[in-house]
Amino acid sequence: MNTRISRDELAQRIAADIPEGAYVNLGIGAPTLVANFLPADLEIILHTENGLLGMGPAPESGRIDPDLINAGKQPVTALAGAAYFHHADSFGMMRGGHLDVCVLGAFQVGQNGDLANWSTGAPGAIPAVGGAMDLAIGAKDVYVMTDLLTKQGESKLVESCTYPLTGVGCVSRVYTDHAIFDVTPDGFAVREAFGDNTLESLAELTGLTLVAR
Amino acid sequence: MIDKTVPTVAAAIEDIPDGATIMIGGFGRAGQPVELIDALIAHGAKNLTIVNNNAGNGDTGLAALLANKQVRKIVCSFPRQSDSWVFDGLYRAGEIELELVPQGNLAERIRAAGAGIGAFFSPTGVGTQLAEGKEEREIDGRRYVLEYPIKADFALISALRADRWGNLVYRETARNFGPIMASAATTTIAQVDEVVALGSLDPEAVVTPGIFVDRVVAVGQRPWLRDGEFVGGVDIEGRPLASDNDAEKEDAA
Numbered sequence: 001m002n003t004r005i006s007r008d009e010l011a012q013r014i015a016a017d018i019p020e021g022a023y024v025n026l027g028i029g030a031p032t033l034v035a036n037f038l039p040a041d042l043e044i045i046l047h048t049e050n051g052l053l054g055m056g057p058a059p060e061s062g063r064i065d066p067d068l069i070n071a072g073k074q075p076v077t078a079l080a081g082a083a084y085f086h087h088a089d090s091f092g093m094m095r096g097g098h099l100d101v102c103v104l105g106a107f108q109v110g111q112n113g114d115l116a117n118w119s120t121g122a123p124g125a126i127p128a129v130g131g132a133m134d135l136a137i138g139a140k141d142v143y144v145m146t147d148l149l150t151k152q153g154e155s156k157l158v159e160s161c162t163y164p165l166t167g168v169g170c171v172s173r174v175y176t177d178h179a180i181f182d183v184t185p186d187g188f189a190v191r192e193a194f195g196d197n198t199l200e201s202l203a204e205l206t207g208l209t210l211v212a213r
Numbered sequence: 214m215i216d217k218t219v220p221t222v223a224a225a226i227e228d229i230p231d232g233a234t235i236m237i238g239g240f241g242r243a244g245q246p247v248e249l250i251d252a253l254i255a256h257g258a259k260n261l262t263i264v265n266n267n268a269g270n271g272d273t274g275l276a277a278l279l280a281n282k283q284v285r286k287i288v289c290s291f292p293r294q295s296d297s298w299v300f301d302g303l304y305r306a307g308e309i310e311l312e313l314v315p316q317g318n319l320a321e322r323i324r325a326a327g328a329g330i331g332a333f334f335s336p337t338g339v340g341t342q343l344a345e346g347k348e349e350r351e352i353d354g355r356r357y358v359l360e361y362p363i364k365a366d367f368a369l370i371s372a373l374r375a376d377r378w379g380n381l382v383y384r385e386t387a388r389n390f391g392p393i394m395a396s397a398a399t400t401t402i403a404q405v406d407e408v409v410a411l412g413s414l415d416p417e418a419v420v421t422p423g424i425f426v427d428r429v430v431a432v433g434q435r436p437w438l439r440d441g442e443f444v445g446g447v448d449i450e451g452r453p454l455a456s457d458n459d460a461e462k463e464d465a466a
Contacts, residue, residue: 066389086393130291
């Protein structure tokens with residue numbers, strides 16, 4: 001009961017939904033796994049907000065270039081056709097609605113599409129936001145990649161976010177280890193349930209009224 | 214004759230006074246003006262306000278400037294990193310003020326200062342804690358928050374090459390904040406690998422025109438380049454790979 005797919009399987013599932021020609025930003029953490037599953041024969045252009053379109057995989061050992069990094073400050077490569085640009089242009093690409101897809105992690109997603117992924121609001125925590133708020137409101141489609149439940153078993157899909165918001169009404173779809181959900185005006189719609197998950201079992205796990213697709 | 218070259222990093226920053234607001238370029242190690250920061254530490258100006266994407270990491274560069282108690286306030290988007298212990302300690306001790314700004318708003322506020330924009334409405338941060346107390350307006354059905362420019366007394370940036378007029382070219386993602394910070398400071402100081410003869414930079418490829426640059430100082434070629442070509446052999450911080458030496462030793466054995 002309650003089938004869960006692995007991180008890699010989920011990354012592969014997200015990659016399968018990204019069409020050729022898309023300009024895509026993959027957030028720091030689990031979303032970067034999606035890059036491993038983009039089909040090599042399709043031209044999908046990865047954006048990294050520190051200033052590169054056409055980002056390629058990590059370099060071979062000994063070929064690390066400290067001038068060529070991604071937003072997670074990891075070494076990357078530049079593909080044929082790549083372009084470099086400064087930070088204001090890079091965030092203009094997001095804010096201006098030029099990116100097609102962005103994949104982000106989440107602490108919580110509200111059924112109205114609100115996203116909380118930058119702060120748990122814990123007292124004494126040092127706040128850090130980076131590009132999270134710009135990414136959340138920037139891309140045409142904002143996909144969240146996350147486990148459905150926290151380690152404590154609480155649903156990350158919620159009626160209304162209790163953690164500090166990253167963006168308002170910005171999420172279009174949530175890919176979880178149990179199922180894929182679309183954000184609709186009527187709440188979360190189950191787009192695809194993995195394994196033996198059902199609308200009813202997902203409703204029970206989340207405590208939400210879910211919409212069938 | 215215009216000659217913006219300065220012989221040493223110490224001479225390049227010697228007039229930075231206590232209390233100055235200084236933009237420092239770079240995103241991680243890429244584009245960080247390490248030699249200029251080291252000169253600023255040796256110089257000792259205090260009570261500074263620093264604008265940077267981060268708040269330093271490890272014990273070098275910006276982190277060393279913080280550790281030397283020269284910084285009163287930092288304006289940045291992402292102070293907390295796995296190795297930002299210097300900032301973390303100062304912040305928890307209440308010894309440094311933090312203005313946290315979403316990264317894209319930080320970049321656009323810097324750009325706006327350089328472009329003479331009085332303020333602008335941004336959709337980033339709407340409805341979040343970071344927009345609290347800020348003027349909001351709905352334009353064409355979308356909500357925006359009023360953001361003001363960030364300008365500075367000095368910008369310390371790093372580029373690949375300059376000419377004596379201050380035209381700059383960068384390298385790869387090390388460009389990051391350089392062009393916008395250059396435009397937003399009263400005095401912009403660029404460290405470069407080399408200063409080349411006037412006319413040898415392709416005008417089509419100049420990224421920061423010299424009008425935005427006041428001083429350039431050559432600091433020598435970065436260790437992962439040789440004769441301008443990438444040779445690698447370093448880690449992400451630009452330090453020589455220990456494993457290479459080990460491999461050579463093994464080869465020798």
